[in-house]
Amino acid sequence: MDATANIGENGRTAAILDALDVAAILIDLDDVVTHLNEQAALILGIDRHEILGRSFYDLESNNSHYVHVRAALQRVLGYPRGEQQAEVILHVRGRDHAYLLKAAPLDLDGGAAFGTMITLHDVTYLRDKESARTNLIATLSNELKTPLTSLSLAIELLQRKTSDPKQHEIIETVVEDLARIRDLSDGLLNVTRNETTSIAVRSVTFDFARLVASVTKKFLLQAAQKEVALRTHVERALDCYGDPVKLSWVLSRLIANAVSFTPEGGSVEVSAGRDGQSLRISVSDSGRGVPIELRDVLLEQCPQWKPEGLDNGYAGLSLAIAKEIVEAHGGRIFLDSSTKGSTFVIQLPHARCT
CATH class of the missing domain: 1.10.287.130 (Signal transduction histidine kinase, dimerisation/phosphotransfer (DHp) domain)
Structure with a gap:
């Protein structure tokens, strides 16, 4: 006979909650606590046996953790469904921890509600x-x-x-x-x-082709000293509406990184032109490229990548700032994984480029 057949519904629910890596509390439609795991009991500072079967809102109010969580829960339950979350700061294990409290209404297959699941995710x-x-x-x-x-x-x-x-x-x-x-x-x-x-950007009309030429010119000597060929492929008269100062900084960072990571005898290609409703700018190098497992995180608040691995450096911060500037223009920046070496692509929307 299957051993799980002897386990009641409550036992299975408790086992599921205990297996979660977040604090979890279940309350029914009468606000009575039916289940909670050890993480939740630890954060609240309440013994599990003292809270089970009691209304969540009627517990002892001299517990500061419980009071903060209760107040946050009452607040988020007033938010629209799907947006019921708030951050709570609690002093746990000798330091302040940030927890993201979420309230998820629980419904049966037929749509009938039977309670709420409260979770506390540690985002410290x-x-x-x-x-x-x-x-x-x-x-x-x-x-x-x-x-x-x-x-x-x-x-x-x-x-x-x-x-x-x-x-x-x-x-x-x-x-x-x-x-x-x-x-x-x-x-x-x-x-x-x-x-x-977010980073503020100006909105003026300028020729992006001239911007590319001006920025690239600054790196010709550096590239020549490394014996790296720095070439541009730019369409003429690329009128753009945005912040030329900040966009030139972004392009400078991409070219600087490309030249830095390209070995002697290699090449760096800078291209700009129309791509449907967008202006597409790309900076490609013939270096070793970025490992597949790092391509999705390289543009975040991020460690700097070097051929020998990750390092917390200014280059990684520069890429994160570049991403913020491009997104402030309504565009996007990404790493094209279909090419050899590394190719960073910027796309600016038609509204910014006419």
Whole structure:
């Protein structure tokens, strides 16, 4: 005889909850707690036997964890179905933990409701990563202010004393780069101060073909020193409506990474042109490429990838910032896995490019 036949419905439900890796509580239509697992009891700080069979809202109110969870639950139950969740901060095991509380109504096959499942997902690690990233961006933005000011003063002095046209051209390029860095630094600092929820972008009309030519030109010497061929394939008159400063920074990061990871004798190809209703920009290199298992995470708040593995570096942060800038334009950036080496693709919508 099958041993599971002797296990009652309550026993099976309890076994399922205990197998979950999140805190879980089941309450019926009368708000009575019918089941909860050990994780839930630990977080609430309540013995399982003291809570089972009692109304969830009638427990002892001198338990701060329970009070916070109860208040959060009462709040989310007022939200529309499918959006019933909220974050709760509780002090557990010597430090504050962030838990995502979710309330999921339970229905039978016929549609009749029979209770609610409450889960608490520990998202502390994610919040720690977000906080570390925010602090890093704020630190970098602040650290850039002093050298940017010094460089601006030095460049201004050079402009006054230099009469050679070629040198003036180089100085103008440096002035443009400094303006881009300052603008990006201010934008990132505003994000960390919660002044904006995302990186702000301007909306002006400019020629993307000229932008590509200007940005690529800055890397010709670096590529030549590595004996890497840097080539462009750009359609003419690519009028675009967006923020040329921030988009040029994105393109600069992609080209810089491509040149850096391309071995001697290799090549980097920069292309831009129409693709249906979008403007498509791609930066391809003939390097080793990115491992398959890392392609989906490389553009997130992310570790830097090197041929020898992952590393928490500024290059990974640069890609995450590039992603935010492109998405602020209503576009997307992704890694094309169908090519050899690495090919990063940017697509900007028709509304931004006419």
